[in-house]
Amino acid sequence: MEKIKVLIVENELLIAQDLKARLEEHQFEVTAIHTSGEDALTEIDINMPDLILMDIHLDGDLDGIETTEQITRRYDIPVIYLSDHVDKHTVDRAKHTFPANYLSKPYKSSDLLRALELAFINAKRQNSRNRPSKLSDRIFIRTDNQAVEMIRYSDILYLEAERAYCCVVTDKAKHVLSSNMRKVFDQFESPDFIKVHRSFIININRITGIEGNLIKLGDKYTVQMSSKYKDALIGKIHTVK
Structure with missing residues (x-):
């Protein structure tokens, strides 16, 4: 079975490496780790992931929510937020990008894996429903x-x-x-x-x-x-x- 490809966007490299290890233990493929939204957008052009794990606080000019806004305008890739920002203003901003899930740090591995699997299944189901009827060739x-x-x-x-x-x-x-x-x-x-x-x-x-x-x-x-x-x-x- 083909592995589910996940892009990690996280500005704390120790956390990102821990995430990568957890995912690879459960047969996910981590396509890349990036600390800035700008680099993440370039990465998607090169190697399209199935899912994205997105921290809200990032290096660079774009935060995770602004990066996700750009992603959702261009692609149909589910984004799961991983963040210790739980204030109402941040959560409200995140909601407007329609994420697949929002997990607060610290999170359990079981919750993370369940969120990834559900996001992938729901995205496949939605894509099959929305398959265009217009000429595709x-x-x-x-x-x-x-x-x-x-x-x-x-x-x-x-x-x-x-x-x-x-x-x-x-x-x-x-x-x-x-x-x-x-x-x-x-x-x-x-x-x-x-x-x-x-x-x-x-x-x-x-x-x-x-x-x-x-x-x-x-x-x-x-x-x-x-x-x-x-x-x-x-x-x-x-x-x-």
């Missing part, structure tokens, strides 16, 4: 105010960020959209696209080769891969040695 791109063009996901090679714009590149055309790459990608409903650089999201099914940090796509395109995203990409492809 293609998108429609607005080419002007009066027209849209259909593009299959399988025809898309990559997305490229160009300042406030996003280019959707196929073998035959390059479509420039007046939204940023993050906003365009959030509307995709295909699991076959992965971020490999701050400026590139690629279709892993269209990779024809990798040379160092260059990824070949289709017959004539190459994009740059950042070392930060390399492991996530390698984990998505099957390499025979």
Whole structure:
């Protein structure tokens, strides 16, 4: 059975390491530990978890509640708060992010594991109910105010960020959209696209080769891969040695 992947966002590393050990004892997979909300958001782009354990007090400019607000706008990932902040104002702020659970420190391992399992089960059930009925193998791109063009996901090679714009590149055309790459990608409903650089999201099914940090796509395109995203990409492809 595939392990449930958990991201830990906790600014006290000793607590985070203890959490990691507890979870791994019970066959959960900890994808990463981060102490700031900013790093957690970047991590999710690289390695999507099934669940997130979120402390409210974090390093960086974002606290746990602000980080969760950004997560819930972009993804359908259940968040469980782990915090010693139990004042009414903090709890009320947390409630507005609709967490899967809120556990006050110190907590029992049994309560933590039960919260994780219930959050995962409920999320799977909700996702199956909300599965979209619209076409899932293609998108429609607005080419002007009066027209849209259909593009299959399988025809898309990559997305490229160009300042406030996003280019959707196929073998035959390059479509420039007046939204940023993050906003365009959030509307995709295909699991076959992965971020490999701050400026590139690629279709892993269209990779024809990798040379160092260059990824070949289709017959004539190459994009740059950042070392930060390399492991996530390698984990998505099957390499025979």
